[in-house]
Amino acid sequence: MNLLIISTGGTINKLYNELTGELEIGESVARKIYSLARNNLSAQEISIINKDSLDMTDKDRGLLTDTIKVAKEENIIVLHGTDTMDKSAAVIVQNVQDKKVIFVGSMKPYSIEKDEAIFNFACAVGFLRSNPANGVYISMHSLVSPHDEIYKDRNIGVFKPLNNT
Amino acid sequence: MNLLIISTGGTINKLYNELTGELEIGESVARKIYSLARNNLSAQEISIINKDSLDMTDKDRGLLTDTIKVAKEENIIVLHGTDTMDKSAAVIVQNVQDKKVIFVGSMKPYSIEKDEAIFNFACAVGFLRSNPANGVYISMHSLVSPHDEIYKDRNIGVFKPLNNT
């Protein structure tokens, strides 16, 4: 499976800076995660934007859209902050119809507790292995859903299905 | 998604016993992994057999088959040693046609390095989220494949696609 990973920053990539005592967007953690595929994934990776998703602008989303449009890979994972993941996904879905795009993030930085980041990323990989319909999805907390059928419950920090019936 | 997890032992569940200096099959690690779903998985879990998969007998495989047959859940993940995962899967596929069964293991015990175990398990969860056809699958090293389209390359300890063309 050819896979493009586009890292845009977000909590998943935050690192502790011991000189400032602050968390900062660091290098993408994607490689550390997809190396668990032991060469069964032909993954390419690019980093753009590198922001907390609350700071992401329309221009940033335009850049993300363009990056996805020109990609030759059909399967794309976007590492993205959880706060505006849905907003970015809504922009992508209007501009990209010929690919499978999955947004992945985590509530905790990989550098603090890697489990959640690995889990959310791997759920996206497993979903892609099913050869799903083209579309824009979000993979969080075991859900892998079309972007408009899932939301972040901000009170508890958990993604939940919309219309959970 | 209702999910039954059947733990049969295997390397994924091994723990270091510091008094003997040996690795032993411990309690199932499934709960530690599926808790990352933050209540988005209705998972039930049972432990049977609890063996290194090299020691698994025909009788053990009969018990595994029966356990799957009587399960009310349609989605089943089997934690299993990697050495005879394919052999057990071949028995199940002859006896179960109405379920989605995915075998998951890892080369390294979760207690030594949890990354691989989380990754392989989560790929299975993501694949199940796609609502795949009934069948018996193996989820290892980012592949989630029908049980007879994947094999363990014992020289390097990596699962690979059969007919990798």
Added chain:
Amino acid sequence: MNLLIISTGGTINKLYNELTGELEIGESVARKIYSLARNNLSAQEISIINKDSLDMTDKDRGLLTDTIKVAKEENIIVLHGTDTMDKSAAVIVQNVQDKKVIFVGSMKPYSIEKDEAIFNFACAVGFLRSNPANGVYISMHSLVSPHDEIYKDRNIGVFKPLNNT
């Protein structure tokens, strides 16, 4: 060895709050560390102040002094932020002459990377095992020195000996 551990907060005790995205002073990590002594330490633990050491006031230092003065234990480890550890130590030394007091902190929170916190704490324990002279010491980055013979090099985040000749 009877040991009193006084936790005052500091980076060593910080936890990531995933709802706010901020690091906060959490419960003292001392128990997690001294449990490695496997019951060879009779440790009592109290938490006071619970601040980033940059926010510590004269009143806080008064409370710390009083807590140490009334302690029945001769051996005392103070978990403290690294930025004003020297300042607090200078207050203690003027008021306490009958005890062995060692300040311990870490540049990284235990919850992010526990290694440094365990290392600095254990150096203090090993030093106390030598039955040192009464005094006020700092244990950081393998040094265990009288409080006025060590300083924090803020450019690199490392404690260094004063008069390193």
Added chain:
Amino acid sequence: MNLLIISTGGTINKLYNELTGELEIGESVARKIYSLARNNLSAQEISIINKDSLDMTDKDRGLLTDTIKVAKEENIIVLHGTDTMDKSAAVIVQNVQDKKVIFVGSMKPYSIEKDEAIFNFACAVGFLRSNPANGVYISMHSLVSPHDEIYKDRNIGVFKPLNNT
């Protein structure tokens, strides 16, 4: 402080070999631990013998003795399996009077759970910082004691003081 670290193997250095499913003596973990001193330790490191301490012979102990005798460093930490640490220490003490030698090991491999290994090693470093009398010591589970005042309680896997009064 100039420090020589002599690694002889032991559980502390064991690694899981995923192809055989066995634990094997790996490369010394000392560097990973003493790097926490952030250049405050001038440590040299050599690896000899590389055995489970149950397999250590008189000849091996002779080599260890000779290695310590010719060392120019006054402070020496010996990484050693816990089962015969006392036996090796008894040989060293008869042959070396001009150095501070501390045996360090752990019940669990660093590669499985690094906490105990870091703790035991750092207790030795902290003890050396007190400039103790020349002698042969064991640093385990928070105790740093002359080699003949400490023993391994094999029923619980914990080092205890002899004549704990």
